[in-house]
Amino acid sequence: MSTRASETFDPALLAVLSNRFDAIVREMTNTLLRSGRSAVLNMARDFSCTIVTGDNRLLAAAEGLPVHISGSHLQTAAMTELHPEYREGDAYLHNDPYLGNTHHADHTILAPVFVDGEHLFTAVAKAHQADAGNSLPTTYMPFTADIYEEGALSFPCVKVQSDYRDIEDVIRMCRRRIRVPDQWYGDYLATLGSARIAERRLKELAAKYGSEVLKAFVEEWFDYSERRMRHALSQMPSGRYIGSGTHDPIPAVPDGIPVKVIVEIDAEAERATIDLRDNIDCVPAGLNQSEATAINNVTTGLFNVLDPDIPHNAGTFRRIDVLLRANCVVGIPEHPTCCSMATTNVADRLINATQSAFAEIGDGWGLAEGGNGMGIGWGVVSGADWRRGGAPYVNQLIIGSNGGPAGPTCDGWLTWALPCAAGLLYRDSVEVDEQKYPIHVESLNIVTDGGGAGEHRGAPPARIVYGPKHDPMTVAYVADGRLNPPRGVRGGLDGHPSYAALLDLDTGVEQELPTLGQREVGPRERVVGIDAGGGGYGSPLRRxxxxxxxxxxxxxxxxxxxxxxxxxxxxxxxxxxxxxxxxxxxxxxxxxx
Structure with a gap:
């Protein structure tokens, strides 16, 4: 551990600058939230912003979604490797899961920030798209065997701006292939604006303090973060802890997808090693993890059981080793493996398996499993709105509610959303969704007895019923947890399983639907969904x-x-x-x- 910076750097200035970088990321976030056009951005906040150093180390992430942020440095590394001539005014569009991105639906803008001709930082703004050009109107394609069948537009770190001006060829490609081109372009401008706001603020910060001070701060901040992580790991019992789970079966994988996480804590060496190599090969479906999400999700599971005040940056990551292998369902995918759903489902299973593994230590450690997968309440709805001239619409709804996991000191969060979001996603306004899209939400209720019982109770999920107002609508959903619901730990009970059905309004009959699927819903039909409840922690008789x-x-x-x-x-x-x-x-x- 370096002591060079800590001997000379003013600790008060360290606090000021760490909060200043955090504030810049929060301003990036507010810019994207306020100016995004699709509901998935301007209501649900399915995006994340980070600042990475010029030499590709994650520096600041503020309230970025866990599944998005930890791999930011992999994307900036692709930029510096593929474009050695990058310069001020450039920006790059990157959504390639083989080059450090999460999945194709997450369009990322990378903007290098120069101070006095030196590349000091890269602003990173990643935004989930309502439509990414897939062969079907959804950004989640669980049944596709490869990226060709997936059909998404792929940008392996492609320059999209030069000298602060759009490269129109790239813009035309997106507008031609994406079903809602004006909505996409509005979201593109919001994401680009977020990165450019960061560029402006970082230049102002450098003008105030000087680039040498900022470079010294970066090294001390990473050293401080590493010290915090070392201390946290030194307080844990050394041992080998194994977590596991199984994604529900789908046609391409009829036995489901087992997930195994092996965590080794060496308290004396103050290191954590997370081994994912003992898992099956990539599957012919869209459920494979990308390298970024495999790393993001197991580190999230580890952070969930540590002091929440520990910074999440490259200094912290010095103490964590994540072991992956090529062509593994939770490893490093090889082209043309499909990673369409890398940010959910198996991703959620990884987080659950990691955090619940620590419950093996004993009472007071670990977490139960949280509600996972995106059911009917998270469906991607699409169709033609004939009240508005037959204009096409595509949007992901985020009005469902998985139950959060119970912990050793508290009940699960009702606002958990998903393990890979950990309460940081916002839920849509039902009223605004109904104004923007031709849908009607019949009901949204908490499920009684939906949370896993325990000394601390898992949070219950929601039951939702909705459908089209007038014309047929397609709903694509990717639930998980019907056959393998979130598990409790230390004697806590499992959470409520997920459920999906189609309700005939004329007969009142509900027809249960598969775990994952796409369904056309008529005006006299409604989809019914129940998300998964969180598992309980400890015996219910101790509550x-x-x-x-x-x-x-x-x-x-x-x-x-x-x-x-x-x-x-x-x-x-x-x-x-x-x-x-x-x-x-x-x-x-x-x-x-």
Whole structure:
């Protein structure tokens, strides 16, 4: 560990500059949120911004989605390798999963930032697209065997601006192939604007403090971050911890996709090694991880069980080794392997397997598994809006709600969304979705008894019902967790399984749908979906009876489950506000269990 910078760098200035870089990333984020055109950006915030050093080390990420950010340096490395003549005013469009990107739907703008002719930083803005030119109107293609069948436009770090001006050939390619060209171009401008805002602010920062101060700060900030990570790892019990899970079966993989994560903690050496090599080869489907997502997701699982205040940057990553192999479903994919869904499903399984592995240590360690996969409430809807002249529309809805995992000190978050987002995605406004697109949301409710029971309870999922207002609509969804729901740990119970169905409004009959699929929905039909609930942590018989009472009153837990699973007995009625815990009867009931 270097002590050079720490001996000379003012600690107060270190704090000021670390927060200043963070503030720049937050301004990038606000720019994209406020100016993005599609709902998936300007409501759901499915994008992330980072700052990377000129020599390709992740420096600042603020509130970027975990699945997006840790591989930013892989993308900037592709830029510096493929374009050695890059210069000020250039910008690059990069969505290639074989060169450090997540998946084709995440269009990333890379803008090198120069100070006095020196490339000091690269601004990185990554935004999920409502449509990426796939062969079907969805950015998630679970059933495609390779990228040719996937059909997405692929930009392996292609220059899209020179001297701050668009290269029109690239823009024309996108407008020709993407179903909603004006919406895409608006989102492109928002992403580009986010990167250019960072460029402007970084130049202002360099003008104020000087490039030499900023370079010294970078080294000290990385050293400080490494010290924090070393300390955290030194406090963990050394050992080898194994986490596992299985993605539900799909036609191309009828036995499902097993995932195995081996984590070795060496407290004395203050290192963590995460080995993913003991997994199956890539599968002929879109569920394979890209290199970036494989790394992002297991490091996310590790960070989830550490002090949340530890910075997430290249200094921290010095203490983590992630072992991958080529042609592995959770490793390094080889062209033309399809990674269309690299940011969810198997990605979520990786995070769950990593964080739950630490529960092997004992009480107080690890997390349960959180709700995973994107069900009906996360569907990509498309069609023609004949009320607006037959204009095509494509957008991903984010109005579902997976339940968060319980931990050793708290219940799961209701706002968890997905393991790969960890509460950082926003949920759509139903009213705005209904204004922008020809859909109608019939209902959205929390599922009673949906969270895995435990001393700390997993969060319940949501049940959603929606469909088209007038004309047929296509809904593509990629749920997981119907056969293999999120698991509890340390005696906690599993979360509610996912569910998808098609409701006939005339007959009232619900026809269950496959785990993943695409379905045309008519005006007299509705899709019905239940996301997966979070797993519980610890025995339900250890849960505070007052917390059980609260859950019953709120409708999150039924009185039947409170009595049968939690062993809590009550007096009074939940219909007239007289419900109360019978402490003596509860103690007796729990003692006999």
């Amino acid at each position: 505070d009876p007052a917390s059980v009472l609260h859950d019953v009153v709120e409708g999150w837990v039924s009185r039947h489950a409170a009595e049968e699973i939690y062993g809590v007995r009550f007096t009074g009625s939940d219909s007239d506000d007289t419900l109360a815990v019978d402490a003596g009867a509860t103690e007796t009931a729990r003692g006999s269990s």
